[in-house]
Amino acid sequence: MTTWHVPDDDLRSYAGRGLGPPLLWSTETHLASCAVCRGRLASLVPVDVGWARLDAALDAPRPGPVERLLVAVGVPDHTARLLTATPAMRLSWLLAVATTLVLTALLARVFGGAMVFLGAAPLLTLAGVAVSFGPGVDPTYEITVTSPVHAFRLLLLRCVAVLSANTVLCVAATAFVPDYGLSIVGWFLPSLALTVATLVLSPRFGAAWSALLVGSLWLLTVTWAGSVPFTAAGQLSLLAAAAVLSVLLARRAALFDVLPTRRLR
Known part of the structure; x- marks a missing residue:
């Protein structure tokens, strides 16, 4: 169990892909073990948007x-x-x-x-x-x-x-x-x-x-x-x-x- 949670501002920045290291690394590590913060993050990023972003990243051709x-x-x-x-x-x-x-x-x-x-x-x-x-x-x-x-x-x-x-x-x-x-x-x-x-x-x-x-x-x-x-x-x-x-x-x-x-x- 975690004793702290990601602040709202940092979670919004993470959802908007505006969070940089080292805070980015700390947030991702925390999200892996905190269901509460993952739920808060899901409310900030609609599921369909998240999947669309993931599909676009996976399907994007790599330039030679x-x-x-x-x-x-x-x-x-x-x-x-x-x-x-x-x-x-x-x-x-x-x-x-x-x-x-x-x-x-x-x-x-x-x-x-x-x-x-x-x-x-x-x-x-x-x-x-x-x-x-x-x-x-x-x-x-x-x-x-x-x-x-x-x-x-x-x-x-x-x-x-x-x-x-x-x-x-x-x-x-x-x-x-x-x-x-x-x-x-x-x-x-x-x-x-x-x-x-x-x-x-x-x-x-x-x-x-x-x-x-x-x-x-x-x-x-x-x-x-x-x-x-x-x-x-x-x-x-x-x-x-x-x-x-x-x-x-x-x-x-x-x-x-x-x-x-x-x-x-």
């Missing part, structure tokens, strides 16, 4: 490291949750991309040619875009297409996140090929142009098939034209293509919100 990083740099928590739902923004995917880029950079350094790195980096971005949105690859796809969130906005957010993450990883990987100077960043404009081209084709073929088609055309271009896409003229051409495709993409934005599911398979 990438989501916590996005929130830490100022991304709203709801946007960070939408971004990290795509496999291309999960830590395992980013680690796989980073490993592939480092190995590719090392191969380019060993064999004395930057083409391996320049040609492969845009394809890794395309792989991320391919799994950014659509049935079978996006775990939130069914929720998204039935919610007020515009599919085009979500797709753009995820593609920008994928492109940004790959850009950071590619810049880090260039440390393994320092002999090529600024020419080694020639992968960026191809990545941008290929990403926009994939988005333009997505309403017709879906993100995955569009990325496969654009990636195949990129491989043929690199195989046939060699280093031409990475020259000054080639880079300007890719920049112009990205600009034109961006205008076309903006005009097709409404198609992403009205497509039936079977068209995105």
Whole structure:
């Protein structure tokens, strides 16, 4: 039997989750052995409210490291949750991309040619875009297409996140090929142009098939034209293509919100 009870003010603060340690610890220890105070607490906190709070705490998803990083740099928590739902923004995917880029950079350094790195980096971005949105690859796809969130906005957010993450990883990987100077960043404009081209084709073929088609055309271009896409003229051409495709993409934005599911398979 206890000889004291929690004061009313402290009990109200505890019920409102405003009581801090060490008083919080003392109160919880006392409540475990005092039926009188538990009864007083129950009168302050309705049972349904207490259970609702407990259910919300248990069911709330735990943010992963990438989501916590996005929130830490100022991304709203709801946007960070939408971004990290795509496999291309999960830590395992980013680690796989980073490993592939480092190995590719090392191969380019060993064999004395930057083409391996320049040609492969845009394809890794395309792989991320391919799994950014659509049935079978996006775990939130069914929720998204039935919610007020515009599919085009979500797709753009995820593609920008994928492109940004790959850009950071590619810049880090260039440390393994320092002999090529600024020419080694020639992968960026191809990545941008290929990403926009994939988005333009997505309403017709879906993100995955569009990325496969654009990636195949990129491989043929690199195989046939060699280093031409990475020259000054080639880079300007890719920049112009990205600009034109961006205008076309903006005009097709409404198609992403009205497509039936079977068209995105």
